[in-house]
Amino acid sequence: MSAPSSYLRYLPAVYSTAQPAFLAQYLKIFEKILTGIDDTELGGRKGIHELLQADxxxxxxxxxxxxxxxxxxxxxxxxxxxxxxxxxxxxxADLDSYIGVPAPSDPLAGYVAAAPGAADPNAPVEAWLDDFLDWLGxxxxxxxxxxxxxxHKRTVIAEIMAxxxxxxxxxxxxxLANLLLQLPLAMRGQQQDPGGKWIAIDGTVSVTISAPSAPDIMASDLASSAFIVRDTYAGGAPVVAGYLPWLFDVQMELPNAHNPLFILTSAxxxxIEALYGRLEQFLRVMKPAASNYLITIVPSMQLQAQGYATALGVNTLLGQQGIKT
Structure with missing residues (x-):
């Protein structure tokens, strides 16, 4: 145990000993604030003065x-x-000097052989920061x-209010889709060089959300083709609006949409399938009430090079076009 506080000498004789140990250590709080203690006395942790000075x-x-x-x-x-x-x-390590996260005790340390390799000294403070951000969110x-x-947790928490x-x-x-789903999604596929050799190539999957254009209102002198304002909307009828606010057109663009030489691997x-599932879940939660969305995958299908099998769900995706959820 570190040396007791020097402030013990100012107390009545009955207290001016190293016992009880709690009092000897507790007085260090006031000693650190009032007259200062070397950081080595606090195990490298910053005191109140340093916390306030560093804001x-x-x-x-x-x-x-x-x-x-x-x-x-x-x-x-x-x-x-x-x-x-x-x-x-x-x-x-700098964060730990302010927080002083204690290393977790291992109840099995005396019974189970330690794993080879040195433990990460920053693991406790990293776990603390991870949990702290969950709480802050x-x-x-x-x-x-x-x-x-x-x-990414820090970025989302900082931007979410706006x-x-x-x-x-x-x-x-x-x-929100770009922020929460970490888009565009980077991936590494493959392509064939002129010599027929497969080489790695980088690409991205992006998601674009737009609103379908509203049908045009045509002027006509004939009653049969004139625009009539109705009290309810019928599918395909023109609307008096710039876009359809109840429908979101969501398009997933695969890397081969811009580079036809990009060949998708099974990975x-x-x-992409995992992103599709997360995108559906995101849209169900985040879309306004009484609105729908339409997800389209572009390109709709890509066949493999000659001599290589095309297998749906393995190295080829079939775009789901025209499915409204």
Whole structure:
């Protein structure tokens, strides 16, 4: 145990010993604030003075966590999980110096052989930050996806309040889809070079949400073809509006829509099918009431090169066009 607080000498003699141990350590709080203690006395953790000076309290509840980055860094969300391994280690160690996350105890340590390799010293503070962001998301009515990494959680929490004001609009739905589903989705497929050799190629899957154009209203002198304002809408009838607000046209563009040489692999197909399921779930939850959506996959189908089998759901997708949900 570290040395007791030097403030014990100011107490009556009955208290001026190292016993009880709690009092000897508790007085260090006041000693740190009033006269200072070397950081080594607190295991490297910052005291109240350092917390206030670094503006930790004010910035801890904003996901940018500005106190962890130099003032010269003006990026919206400076990376933590997206930084290099060395930078991430330094940032998490700095955060731990303010928070002081204790290492979790292992109740089986004395009974089970330790796994080979050194444990990650930043694992406790990284887990704490991950849980903290989940809690912080609850304050902005956001159910944080545990599949998101730390940086994406911070980005969504920082942007979600502004997007709530656009909820239900065409633009807001598209921006929310890109943010929550991390679009465009990057993937690596393959293509054949002129010599017939298969090589890796990068591509993306993007999602565009638009509104179908409304049917034109035609002017006519004939009663049979004149536009009549009705009290209910019938399918195919013209409408007095710039677009159909109750229908969202959702288009998934695959990498081979722009590059016909891009050949989907079975892993690509699994990625696209997973994205399709997440997109459907997103639209069901986020679309306005009494509205529908139509998902289209482009291109609708791609055949493999000669000599290679085309298998639906393995290396080929059949676009679902004209299906309204």
């Amino acid at each position: 930790v309290i004010g910035n801890l509840f904003y996901p940018r966590l500005s106190f962890l980055f130099p003032p010269s860094d003006t990026s919206f969300i400076p990376p933590i999980s997206g930084a290099t391994a060395k930078q991430e280690t330094a940032i998490l 609850g304050w902005v009515a956001l159910a944080v996806d545990n599949d998101w990494d730390i940086d 997007l709530y004001r656009m909820r239900g609009t065409l633009q807001g739905l598209g921006m 690509n197909v699994a990625q």
